[in-house]
Amino acid sequence: MKDATNRIEWLEAVRELNKAKKIEKAVLISMKIDPGLLKAFKLKCELEKRPYTTKIKELMRVYLEN
DSSP, X not given: OHHHHHHHHHHHHHHHHHHHHOOOOXXXXXXXXXXXXXXXXXXXXXXXXXXXXXXXXXXXXXXXXX
């Protein structure tokens, strides 16, 4: 009986671990941006060797933390 209880506890722990690993799917958005602003932003990100979409997400996180 103790062996069965240990197995159930182990299965529950694995289930919780896998549940914690689930990440929400990213949401696709669309927005209008001034062409000159977007071009300058993309060029600066290119100079920094960073994808511009990643930089946008970083800026959003920083904004929310302040």
